Amino acid sequence: MASPGKKANGWTPKQPxxxxxxxxxxxxxxxxxxxxxxxxxxGECICIIGPSGSGKSTLIRCVNALNDIQKGSIKVEGLExxxxxxxxxxxxxxxxxxxxxxxxxxxxxxxxxxxxAPITVLKQDKDEVAKHAKSLVRKVRLEGKEDSYPGELSxxxxxxxxxxxxxxMNPDVMLxxxxxxxxxxxxVKEVLVTIQELAEEGMTxxxxxxxxxxxxxxADHIYFTxxxxxxxxxxxxxxxxxxxxxxxxxxxxxxx
Amino acid sequence: xxxxxPIARQQKAQAMTERLEGTFRLNLQPHHAIWMxxxxxxTVGAAQAQAPRELISPIDALVKxxxxxxxxxxxTLNGFALNLMISFFAMLFGTIAGVTLGLMQIxxxxxxxxxxxxxxxxxxxxxxxxxxxxxMLLFPFEIELGNMIIPVPDWMKAVIGxxxxxxxxxxxxxxxxxxxxxxxxxxxxxxxxFSRRQTLWMIILPQCFKRMIPPWINWYCILAMATPLASxxxxxxxxxxxxxxxxxxxxxxxxxxxxxxxxxxxxxxYTYPIARWSIRLEKKFVVKT
Amino acid sequence: MELFGDFFKQLYDTSGWNxxxxxxxxxxxxxxxxxxxxxKLIIACLIFSVVVGFAGAWAxxxxxxxxxxxxxxxxxxxxxxxxxxxxxxxxFVLGNLTPSYDAGGYQEAYxxxxxxxxxxxGFFAGAFNTEIFRSGIEAVPESTVEAxxxxxxxxxxxxxxxxxxxxxxxxxxxxxxxxxxLLKTTTLAYGIAVPEMMxxxxxxxxxxxxxxxxxxxxFLFYVGLVAILVWVMHRWEKSMKIPGYG
Numbered sequence: 194m195a196s197p198g199k200k201a202n203g204w205t206p207k208q209p210x211x212x213x214x215x216x217x218x219x220x221x222x223x224x225x226x227x228x229x230x231x232x233x234x235x236g237e238c239i240c241i242i243g244p245s246g247s248g249k250s251t252l253i254r255c256v257n258a259l260n261d262i263q264k265g266s267i268k269v270e271g272l273e274x275x276x277x278x279x280x281x282x283x284x285x286x287x288x289x290x291x292x293x294x295x296x297x298x299x300x301x302x303x304x305x306x307x308x309x310a311p312i313t314v315l316k317q318d319k320d321e322v323a324k325h326a327k328s329l330v331r332k333v334r335l336e337g338k339e340d341s342y343p344g345e346l347s348x349x350x351x352x353x354x355x356x357x358x359x360x361x362m363n364p365d366v367m368l369x370x371x372x373x374x375x376x377x378x379x380x381v382k383e384v385l386v387t388i389q390e391l392a393e394e395g396m397t398x399x400x401x402x403x404x405x406x407x408x409x410x411x412a413d414h415i416y417f418t419x420x421x422x423x424x425x426x427x428x429x430x431x432x433x434x435x436x437x438x439x440x441x442x443x444x445x446x447x448x449x
Numbered sequence: 450x451x452x453x454x455p456i457a458r459q460q461k462a463q464a465m466t467e468r469l470e471g472t473f474r475l476n477l478q479p480h481h482a483i484w485m486x487x488x489x490x491x492t493v494g495a496a497q498a499q500a501p502r503e504l505i506s507p508i509d510a511l512v513k514x515x516x517x518x519x520x521x522x523x524x525t526l527n528g529f530a531l532n533l534m535i536s537f538f539a540m541l542f543g544t545i546a547g548v549t550l551g552l553m554q555i556x557x558x559x560x561x562x563x564x565x566x567x568x569x570x571x572x573x574x575x576x577x578x579x580x581x582x583x584x585m586l587l588f589p590f591e592i593e594l595g596n597m598i599i600p601v602p603d604w605m606k607a608v609i610g611x612x613x614x615x616x617x618x619x620x621x622x623x624x625x626x627x628x629x630x631x632x633x634x635x636x637x638x639x640x641x642x643f644s645r646r647q648t649l650w651m652i653i654l655p656q657c658f659k660r661m662i663p664p665w666i667n668w669y670c671i672l673a674m675a676t677p678l679a680s681x682x683x684x685x686x687x688x689x690x691x692x693x694x695x696x697x698x699x700x701x702x703x704x705x706x707x708x709x710x711x712x713x714x715x716x717x718x719y720t721y722p723i724a725r726w727s728i729r730l731e732k733k734f735v736v737k738t
Numbered sequence: 739m740e741l742f743g744d745f746f747k748q749l750y751d752t753s754g755w756n757x758x759x760x761x762x763x764x765x766x767x768x769x770x771x772x773x774x775x776x777x778k779l780i781i782a783c784l785i786f787s788v789v790v791g792f793a794g795a796w797a798x799x800x801x802x803x804x805x806x807x808x809x810x811x812x813x814x815x816x817x818x819x820x821x822x823x824x825x826x827x828x829x830f831v832l833g834n835l836t837p838s839y840d841a842g843g844y845q846e847a848y849x850x851x852x853x854x855x856x857x858x859x860g861f862f863a864g865a866f867n868t869e870i871f872r873s874g875i876e877a878v879p880e881s882t883v884e885a886x887x888x889x890x891x892x893x894x895x896x897x898x899x900x901x902x903x904x905x906x907x908x909x910x911x912x913x914x915x916x917x918x919x920l921l922k923t924t925t926l927a928y929g930i931a932v933p934e935m936m937x938x939x940x941x942x943x944x945x946x947x948x949x950x951x952x953x954x955x956x957f958l959f960y961v962g963l964v965a966i967l968v969w970v971m972h973r974w975e976k977s978m979k980i981p982g983y984g
Contacts, residue, residue, distance in 0.1 A: 257888050259884055259887070259888060281887075281890070282890045282892075285887070285888060285889065285890035286890060288888075289888075290885075290888040292881065292884070292885060292888075294881055296879075296881045296882050296884065296885035297885075298882065298885075298886075298899075298900055298904070299904065299980045299982070300903050300904055300907060300980050309889075309899065310886075310889035310890060310891065313891070313895060313899055314889060314890040314891055314895065315890070341981075342980065342981035342982050343982065344980060344981050344982015345981050345982040346982075355885075358889070359888075359889070362889060362890065456873075456876060456877040456879075457877040457878075457908045460873055460874070460877055460908055460909075460911075460912065461908070461911055463912070464911035464912035464914075464915055465911065467912070467915050468911070468914075468915050472919070473817070473866060473915070473916075473919075475817065475818060477814075477818060478814075480810070481810075481814035481818065484810065484811035484814055484815065485814070485815065485818075487811070488811065488815060571957075571961060574922075574960070574961050574964040574965070574968075575922075575957055575960055575961055576922040576923075576924075576925040576936070576960050577922070577925075578925040578926065578928060578936055579925060579936065579953075579956050579957065579960055582936075582940070582953070582956075583953050583957075586943075586949045586953075587949060587950060587953065674818075674819065674820040674821075675820065675822075676820075677820045677822045677823050678822050678926075680822075681928065681929060688822070688823060688826070702834050702835075705830050705831045705834060706827075706831045709823065709826060709827040709830070709831055710827070712823050713815075713819040713820070713823055713824070713827065716819055716820050716823070717818050717819055720818060721818070724818075
């Protein structure tokens with residue numbers, strides 16, 4: 194998906210697409226992230242797991258500059274997020290985000306939600322955006338729901354609209370922040386299938402999730418965070434079978 | 450579904466409640482009182498500083514006329530006291546008529562229901578001043594009862610004029626309160642062989658009663674603040690007397706803000722504790738139900 | 739039109755019901771002028787109160803504490819005192835302090851009674867609008883704004899495309915309540931001799947001694963206006979409803 198025009202800042206696809214180094218983040222006196230480092234290569238899908246309150250969500254919100262950081266560095270395709278002169282639009286063109294609570298715009302239909310940002314923010318041609326939006330609707334399997342309002346859709350459907358909305362910006366990286374946590378069990382699967390397809394197509398994905406089975410299946414790499422640090426990480430096969438750290442073991446025994 | 454916050458829902462619910470009750474809620478907080486006092490003190494100070502020294506100062510003038518504005522001449526109940534009298538009686542009559550009208554609105558008889566609905570809507574949607582004029586001009590100044598002739602003074606006519614909109618709005622409050630109860634209450638009473646009248650008086654109304662108190666008190670405050678309209682009809686209440694007092698002092702411009710602000714302030718001072726009390730009650734009821 | 743007038747003249751001759759405004763040209767003109775004045779008054783008050791509401795809502799979110807406290811004082815002052823006394827206060831107190839010009843022999847104030855009625859009623863209803871708009875904006879969740887910024891919207895864009903449209907829909911029911919209330923409150927302009935419907939009706943019945951007839955006209959006029967406004971607002975509310983959110 195990455196277009197050649199986006200290779201700014203001397204970044205090449207051989208380098209990590211997202212690279213986080215020694216990230217520190219605190220809210221007031223509360224330090225949430227205490228030096229986190231990780232790297233994501235182009236086309237990789239990584240999952241971040243861990244107990245609630247361990248800073249997972251904060252971590253990926255920092256990648257999108259929704260939270261500012263105190264110390265450390267986050268680079269997305271060579272673009273330094275912790276730069277006070279950061280062009281946020283440039284960053285957000287590269288990074289798409291999907292939220293736990295979908296956060297669709299309730300006064301706009303599904304298709305309008307998908308088309309709004311490319312038209313108003315990127316000033317793209319309306320007809321082309323419409324064409325692209327249609328193909329995205331097909332991709333997330335919502336044909337026939339284009340003109341429904343978010344309030345008229347199920348949670349799973351809303352979340353798929355939210356994914357399509359993020360994809361409409363043609364991002365190079367997708368962030369998923371516990372996207373199935375607010376859903377009914379029946380609709381979790383349809384959302385996960387959509388994400389899995391994206392990952393298989395080669396989209397670079399960072400997921401925060403509680404769905405261990407899903408993580409095992411799609412992730413190239415799994416990170417376990419607890420109390421603001423990455424405790425352990427590795428490919429799913431070794432991670433789930435040969436966890437070394439007692440904290441990881443305890444977490445996995447509770448959740449599996 | 451929960452994206453557009455509970456707050457939005459709450460707001461809509463509040464707007465719908467206010468629409469039903471026919472007025473906004475006076476949501477007074479302690480700091481509002483401080484604000485009112487500050488505005489008053491500041492204005493009085495400014496007026497005092499500007500007043501010519503050879504004439505009576507605005508504060509002295511206000512102190513001199515204060516009893517007159519509050520209750521008129523010695524031994525009479527005019528001025529602000531008359532505003533209160535009008536509000537008491539208008540509330541009393543308005544409530545009695547309003548509850549009756551409200552119960553008629555939930556009658557099983559279609560003509561009663563439709564008729565009372567029409568009366569309610571008519572008086573709810575007419576401006577207060579129009580109603581007041583109607584009663585002032587068309588109501589007889591005395592009523593013959595047998596061989597007794599009862600005079601109807603202007604302030605008593607004003608009472609009736611104010612009671613009408615209060616009646617219509619209380620009627621709607623009653624209807625709304627009854628309708629807000631789940632139908633299960635009616636059904637379970639019916640299955641226990643209560644008659645409709647018994648259900649209404651023993652099961653439904655006691656439950657509605659608490660819900661109706663806060664809007665009822667709120668309506669009283671709104672009514673009290675509407676009573677100055679009676680001055681247009683020459684009723685000798687506080688606004689008329691304020692104008693008279695200023696007139697007696699030669700209508701000096703620096704007196705105007707002081708006297709008018711004093712007038713605004715006494716209405717505020719009167720409604721403030723009542724509105725606070727209503728808020729307290731409402732909170733208490735919400736916790737219990 | 740002639741027939742119309744003849745009918746009411748006939749009615750007066752036979753039954754004594756004197757709807758003078760419908761057959762006497764002078765009274766008819768007076769009546770029409772009053773309708774226009776009333777409608778102009780209502781529209782001017784509505785617009786001014788909405789402008790005050792916007793400005794107030796913006797000021798309430800200001801960084802300066804003084805401005806915020808000042809707004810709180812303004813809102814509570816107008817909400818909790820009698821609107822009729824407010825009109826008198828504006829007209830007599832502030833009207834006294836504002837400049838006037840020489841209109842050929844006598845002094846004419848720049849702001850007449852109509853202007854003061856609009857200002858006073860506009861501030862009165864504006865105090866409510868301020869709170870309504872403010873809470874409408876607060877009802878839009880921060881997470882929705884975040885979603886907009888994650889899609890590359892600037893702060894201003896997210897307000898224009900997301901926050902305001904949503905907040906407006908949330909506000910509408912409360913705003914409508916307030917505007918209907920304001921319509922009824924405009925009759926208070928009678929107190930400072932604005933020649934609107936209430937005032938004119940009073941003049942007409944004083945001249946023609948036809949109080950009951952003019953009362954009927956007054957009621958029909960105001961209840962009709964309220965009904966029209968309520969109907970229009972209802973339609974509007976329905977069309978602006980966000981589907982799926984009750």
